[in-house]
Amino acid sequence: MADTNTVSKYIKVRALAREGSPGERETAARILEKMESDYPGIQHQADEATKEPEHDANSDGFPFGGNWEEIFNVARGVVNSAYDFANTMAAAYVGRQLASRYVEPKTSATSAGNVVIGLKMPLAVYYEAQQLNASQKHAFRQVLHEMLAHELDEMLDEIDQS
Numbered sequence: 001m002a003d004t005n006t007v008s009k010y011i012k013v014r015a016l017a018r019e020g021s022p023g024e025r026e027t028a029a030r031i032l033e034k035m036e037s038d039y040p041g042i043q044h045q046a047d048e049a050t051k052e053p054e055h056d057a058n059s060d061g062f063p064f065g066g067n068w069e070e071i072f073n074v075a076r077g078v079v080n081s082a083y084d085f086a087n088t089m090a091a092a093y094v095g096r097q098l099a100s101r102y103v104e105p106k107t108s109a110t111s112a113g114n115v116v117i118g119l120k121m122p123l124a125v126y127y128e129a130q131q132l133n134a135s136q137k138h139a140f141r142q143v144l145h146e147m148l149a150h151e152l153d154e155m156l157d158e159i160d161q162s
Contacts, residue, residue, distance in 0.1 A: 007046055010035050010043075011046050011049065013032055093139070094136050095143075096140070096142070098125060098128060098136075099139075099140045104147075105148065105150070106118050106119065117151055117152065117155070119144055119147060
């Protein structure tokens, strides 16, 4: 069995025998014959050394092997993204619940004949809403917009029915 340096030299000489100029090919062919007689099995060793690595695949076609550290980094990124998404959704739920429980639409008419459409909430809820984080405030505002839209829809339906 040939050592790594000998196999490497054999691979280079074999390439020269295939791709060199006519004189180089003849010389390289003679060297190959000599190396093959001195090192039985060197052709097989060279073929194995130059062969593309094969990947075993599971039923989904995912190749095993490779850089496991990179695979684990990707998996950690997926898990962290899912965790962040879950936290954002839980935070948004807090904002929606605050608005849904304590804010109510209020429509009234003024003595001057104007219609006032607004939202009524306790002062403590107003202060609590100011302390919400960005996703919670967004969810809180979304519920307020939905309330106002519903109130306007009801008003306009009453006008259409008149």
